[in-house]
Amino acid sequence: MLLHEPFQLGDRIIVEGFEGTVEKILLRSTQIISDRGERVIVPKAIVFANSVRVS
Numbered sequence: 001m002l003l004h005e006p007f008q009l010g011d012r013i014i015v016e017g018f019e020g021t022v023e024k025i026l027l028r029s030t031q032i033i034s035d036r037g038e039r040v041i042v043p044k045a046i047v048f049a050n051s052v053r054v055s
Contacts, residue, residue, distance in 0.1 A: 005030075005047075007054045014053040016046050 007013050011022050013032060018040050020032035030042045 006052050012055045014055075015042060016050045018042055 005025055007022055009022050009025065012020070013022060018032060018034075020034040020038075020040060022030060023033050023039070024031040028044055030044070030047055032040050032042065034040055
């Protein structure tokens, strides 16, 4: 389960109040770019412990 991501590069996601386009999927985090161009680093612990909306 820890190796499977519910999303892939380029998907728009919303997780724990963060929203943006997936830029990188790393071993310990996922990086997204918000609509304002901000880079947000979301730890894997948050991704796996919360619902992720993929659009």
